[in-house]
Amino acid sequence: MTYWNEKAALVTGGSAGLGKAIARSLVSAGARVALVARDASNLRSAADELGGAARGVVSIPADVTREDDVARMAERAGSELGTIDGLFHGAGRSDRGEALATPVSRFDELWRINFVAAVLCAQALAPALRAARGHLVLIGSLASKSASRHLGAYPAAKFALAAFAQQMRLEHDARELHTLLVCPGPLARVDAGSRYDARAVGLPTRPAARAAASNSRASTPSGSPRASSTPAGIGGPS
Numbered sequence: 400m401t402y403w404n405e406k407a408a409l410v411t412g413g414s415a416g417l418g419k420a421i422a423r424s425l426v427s428a429g430a431r432v433a434l435v436a437r438d439a440s441n442l443r444s445a446a447d448e449l450g451g452a453a454r455g456v457v458s459i460p461a462d463v464t465r466e467d468d469v470a471r472m473a474e475r476a477g478s479e480l481g482t483i484d485g486l487f488h489g490a491g492r493s494d495r496g497e498a499l500a501t502p503v504s505r506f507d508e509l510w511r512i513n514f515v516a517a518v519l520c521a522q523a524l525a526p527a528l529r530a531a532r533g534h535l536v537l538i539g540s541l542a543s544k545s546a547s548r549h550l551g552a553y554p555a556a557k558f559a560l561a562a563f564a565q566q567m568r569l570e571h572d573a574r575e576l577h578t579l580l581v582c583p584g585p586l587a588r589v590d591a592g593s594r595y596d597a598r599a600v601g602l603p604t605r606p607a608a609r610a611a612a613s614n615s616r617a618s619t620p621s622g623s624p625r626a627s628s629t630p631a632g633i634g635g636p637s
């Protein structure tokens with residue numbers, strides 16, 4: 400018997416990557432799970448892969464950056480799952496680029512998927528989560544804690560997610576609504592390290608970035624603030 404046995408959870412970004420891995424664990428632990436993503440066909444394949452209706456897996460196509468979709472998603476999750484013990488917000492996306500060369504439209508886009516979508520989902524599901532004394536699990540990144548070079552609009556959006564998580568923890572007793580911020584480093588996946596290559600064109604290569612970082616450390620007296628700053632280049636938190 401595990402904690403999640405016979406409980407119910409909604410996983411955004413549940414058709415791929417970390418979201419699907421979380422959903423798989425929840426299903427293995429005996430939970431009923433609603434998977435959410437935009438592409439209905441990928442969502443159906445993921446739901447089938449995890450055991451489908453026979454294992455209590457349902458799919459709810461929705462774009463979590465859209466308020467109307469999120470409202471519909473919450474309503475459908477309520478009718479499919481009944482109680483909702485956990486919202487695992489895995490939908491999100493990384494980026495590459497120098498901050499000053501990243502168009503503001505890109506900051507808007509990354510902000511919407513990595514931050515606003517989390518707020519929309521949390522607000523829509525909070526009544527159900529509180530009724531169940533449940534869990535809000537936000538998938539951040541190492542970039543929620545420390546910005547690296549050349550990650551475009553990603554760190555700013557993930558930092559905001561960390562602020563939201565902190566505020567939620569201060570405003571709600573954890574026994575009534577527990578908030579967890581997960582901050583993974585780069586995930587092991589087949590396309591790890593090459594996934595954002597198209598957006599990284601023209602940026603310093605990883606060895607060059609490392610060399611620059613180590614030159615800067617070598618020319619800085621040890622123990623000074625500059626010597627101890629984070630030397631991460633591209634390929635850091637994603």
Ligand SMILES: NC(=O)c1ccc[n+]([C@@H]2O[C@H](COP(=O)([O-])OP(=O)(O)OC[C@H]3O[C@@H](n4cnc5c(N)ncnc54)[C@H](OP(=O)(O)O)[C@@H]3O)[C@@H](O)[C@H]2O)c1
Pocket residue numbers: 411412413414415416417418435436437438439441461462463464488489490491492493512538539540541582583584585586587636637
């Ligand atoms: N990959 C890493 O190394 C890494 C490291 C640290 C943190 N993270 C974080 O972990 C989370 C998952 O990353 P991942 O790389 O595993 O993701 P992924 O494989 O790219 O999968 C993203 C999932 O989110 C869904 N999604 C994207 N935009 C959506 C939207 N607007 N509405 C609803 N669903 C949407 C996608 O399906 P559709 O496209 O069909 O909507 C898919 O199911 C993200 O928050 C990411 O920032 C990832």
